[in-house]
Amino acid sequence: MSASEDYCELCDLPRSQCIHGMPAPVAPVEPVKAPPKPRKRAAASSASTKTTTTTATRAVSRRWTPPEVLSPAIVELLREAGGELDGEDVLEQLGEVLADRLRPGDEELTPGGELRWHYAARRARQALIAEGVMVSGAPGMWTLAERP
Numbered sequence: 001m002s003a004s005e006d007y008c009e010l011c012d013l014p015r016s017q018c019i020h021g022m023p024a025p026v027a028p029v030e031p032v033k034a035p036p037k038p039r040k041r042a043a044a045s046s047a048s049t050k051t052t053t054t055t056a057t058r059a060v061s062r063r064w065t066p067p068e069v070l071s072p073a074i075v076e077l078l079r080e081a082g083g084e085l086d087g088e089d090v091l092e093q094l095g096e097v098l099a100d101r102l103r104p105g106d107e108e109l110t111p112g113g114e115l116r117w118h119y120a121a122r123r124a125r126q127a128l129i130a131e132g133v134m135v136s137g138a139p140g141m142w143t144l145a146e147r148p
Contacts, residue, residue, distance in 0.1 A: 007139040009129075010122055011114075012087050019112050063105030064116045065098075067124035073097055074124055075133060075144070083147030090142045091118055 008018035077093055078085060085093075095102075098117075106117035125142060128134040137143040 009126060009136060012140045062103065064103050064108070065101070065106050065120055067120045067127060069101075070094065070098070070117070070121050070124040071128055074121065074128065074142070078134075078142060078144045083144040084137070085142055087140050087142050091121060094121055 006014055008015055008020045010020045011018045073094060074090065077090060077097065081089075095117075102117055106115070106120070108116050110116055110119050112119075125134060129136050132145055135143050135145045
C-alpha cells in the first residue's frame with residue numbers, strides 16, 4: 001500500500017483516524033408490515049371526469065451551498081496559487097473569497113463535526129478529481145491536473 005492510499009480522499013486524515021473508512025453501524029432489523037388492503041372504488045361521478053390541474057413546482061431553496069457552486073472558486077484559487085495549495089490554505093482562502101455568498105446553514109456542523117461548507121468543498125474536490133480537472137496528489141495538497 002502506498003503512502004497516498006493510507007489517507008482518506010475525503011478528509012485527508014490517516015484511514016485509521018477518519019470516519020469515512022469505518023463501517024456503518026448495523027441498524028436493527030424491523031419487522032416488515034403487511035401491505036395495506038385495497039380500498040373499494042366509489043361509483044364514477046361527474047366530478048371524477050373533470051381534468052385535474054397540476055400544481056406549480058416551486059423552487060427549492062437550499063440551506064447550504066452545494067459543492068458544484070464551490071468548484072469554480074476552488075479552481076480559480078489553485079490557478080492563482082500556481083496550481084497547488086495545502087488543503088487548509090484552500091479552505092481558509094475559499095472562506096475569505098466566498099464569505100458574502102455562503103448561506104447561514106453553511107456554518108452548521110455535519111454529523112462528523114465538520115463545517116458544512118468545508119464538507120461541500122471537499123466533495124467539490126472529489127468531483128473535480130473525477131472530472132480530471134484536479135489530481136489526487138500528496139496527502140493534504142490540492143493540485144490542478146494542468147498547472148498554469
